[in-house]
Amino acid sequence: MKTVIIKYNAGNVQSVMYALERLGASYLLTDDEAEIRSADKVIFPGVGEASTAMAYLRERGLDQLIPSLKQxxxxxxxxxxxxxxHSEENDTNCMGIFxxxxxxxxxxxxxxxxxxxxNNIHSLQGPLTQGLPDNxxxxxxxxxxxxxxxxxxxxCDYVRPFSAMLHRDNFYAAQFHAEISGNVGQRILENFLKL
Known part of the structure; x- marks a missing residue:
């Protein structure tokens, strides 16, 4: 199985790489379109600021590539x-997958x-949360x-209830850092790799 981590200027890639290594999964860190399209699984990590990250994605065409992926x-x-x-962070138009x-x-x-x-997450649904306890x-x-x-x-409830995870078609997302969320995060990554 080929797992690709998308390389861009807002990725916390080191901790994602360590998490995949702990699971025995091989991976490739790249921003190459052909490599990304040929992957079995794609991980799009992030740490940073929305407008700068989106500008980088647009420069490389990744803003068009990512929503078109089928895996x-x-x-x-x-x-x-x-x-x-859209993100209120610097009034940024994003990719619109969700x-x-x-x-x-x-x-x-x-x-x-x-x-x-x-913090705890509840109202769990979908394949990535299989085997996890509520809260x-x-x-x-x-x-x-x-x-x-x-x-x-x-x-998750903090100030207001918000989406801790999202899922539509082949796209999955987590607001939290699964790669540093202990056994719960490891289970989410395992479930993703098994899709």
Whole structure:
């Protein structure tokens, strides 16, 4: 099986590579269109800022390539946000794989932004959450979050309920960092690799 990690300037690729190595999965880190199209699985990681990341994707045509992929694709953190329609972060138009907006957490007493650390996810649905208990804990680092929508497959409550995971057709996404979310994250990655 060929797993590709998309190489771009917002990827937290090292921790993703370590997570795949722990699972015994081989991978290729690339931004080459032919390599990405020929992969069995594609991982689109992310750490960073939406508008800069989208500019980089557009320069390389990756903003057109990613939505056209037919194999299972998993976006994480900023990767998930870039798969949505629009982000309030610097008023950024994104790829629109998920027809939902990404909004900044409002300043609320008792809540720190960014939302950083372990939090639970609930209302789990879909193949990536198979074998997980409801209210499983995962690791988040983000100031922006996608609203709840028909494609939501896991919910987290922080300031407001938001989409912790999304799924439409062959596209899957997680707001949290599955690659550093312990046994829960490992199970999600295992489930993705088995699709």
């Amino acid at each position: 299972p694709v998993l976006g994480t953190c900023v990767g998930m946000q870039l798969m949505c329609r 027809d939902i907006g990404v909004r900044r957490f409002p300043n609320e007493p008792g809540f720190k932004v960014p939302h950083t650390g372990w 499983a804990y995962v690791y988040f680092v983000h100031s922006f979050a996608a609203d709840i929508c028909p494609e939501t497959t896991a919910v």
